Amino acid sequence: MFKKLTITALTALTLGAGSAQAAGGGGHVTDFDFPFEGPFGTYDQAQLQRGLQVFTEICSACHGLELLPFRALSEPGGPALSEQAMREYAASWEVFDEEIDDWRPAKPVDYFPAGTYPGAPDLTVMAKARSGFHGPNGLGLNQLFKGIGGPEYIATYLLSFSDETKEEAGTFYYYNEVFPDNWSAMAPAIYGDDVDYADGTEATAEQVAQDVAAFLMWSAEPKLMQRKQAGFISIGILLALTVLLYFTNKRLWAPYKPKKEI
Structure with missing residues (x-):
């Protein structure tokens, strides 16, 4: 009896996982080796600073980080900007102050503003929302043993665009191998040499994708x-x-x- 129940449960898990992946229509998620993965992993401060630069120069044109305060950029375990650098960075943004009913330079206690492009999702929890699991559906075993989770999905997604496009109801869609149904409303954002890294790191497309994915993982899990x-x-x-x-x-x-x- 116990043997029958075990076989039935394993079969259900296998079929459930297969049907879920087929319904999603997405492609394979690459297992990048991020330094924060595993029980002993930690965030790479230099990588988070590069990811912040990528977000600022590329992603922030459309997306926001509404749940992340500027002060977190100087806290231990994150990009760890100096207090002065964090204040200067915050002041480079403008936030709407309801008390004065006008825009003003942001302060450390303020949160990143919302995105400016209509329909663009906030990126604060994107690394947690886009799990990218490739194992028994819902169990997250691959994330536990291989590290395939949100950051891997984001980096793979950014690197999986092709030149193919289509137009539907006046909206352009771009072919992406890993995106569900393979058509994304977001245009390719990374081509390589997109930023000039302050630390001199070569800004290849793969490097940029991993850096911003790591930063978005930190923004979702700063603690x-x-x-x-x-x-x-x-x-x-x-x-x-x-x-x-x-x-x-x-x-x-x-x-x-x-x-x-x-």
């Missing part, structure tokens, strides 16, 4: 490193308690357990 540290501490405490409970249990029940005869 990821702190969460990992808290998890390690919790696991350590639980392991210590398990050992203590084991020996306490043996000591409490030792008088009542019959001794083995030799």
Whole structure:
């Protein structure tokens, strides 16, 4: 009976995963090697700074980061801009202040403004929303073991455009191998040498895609490193308690357990 139930469950998971991928219509997501993946991974500060530059010079023309405050750019674990650099960067943006009913330069406590292009999604949680799983549907096993998740999806998506286009109801669509149904309303944004990196890194298309994907992962999970540290501490405490409970249990029940005869 148990064997039958196990086979049935595995079959359902396999069929569910296959049908979900077929319905999505997207292509294969490349497994990029991001430094923050895995239990011991951490954000690469230089990569996040490059990703911020890519977002500022390319993505911000259409998209926003409405849930991310400017002050987070100088906090540990992120791009870690200096306090002065963060304030200067914030001041380069304008936000609408309801108190004065006018626009003013942004302050560290302000949040990134919304995107300016109609219909362009906010990118704050994009790395969490675009899971890109390629395993049993909903279980996220590939993200756990291989790291295939939101950042991989974003980087692959940015690199998967072709020259093919079509027009429907006055709207242009662009062919993308990984996008569901393969037609995206967003035009190709990355071609290589799109930015002149401040740290001198060569701005190949793959490099730019990975950098901005890493930055968007940080914008979705700015406290990821702190969460990992808290998890390690919790696991350590639980392991210590398990050992203590084991020996306490043996000591409490030792008088009542019959001794083995030799």
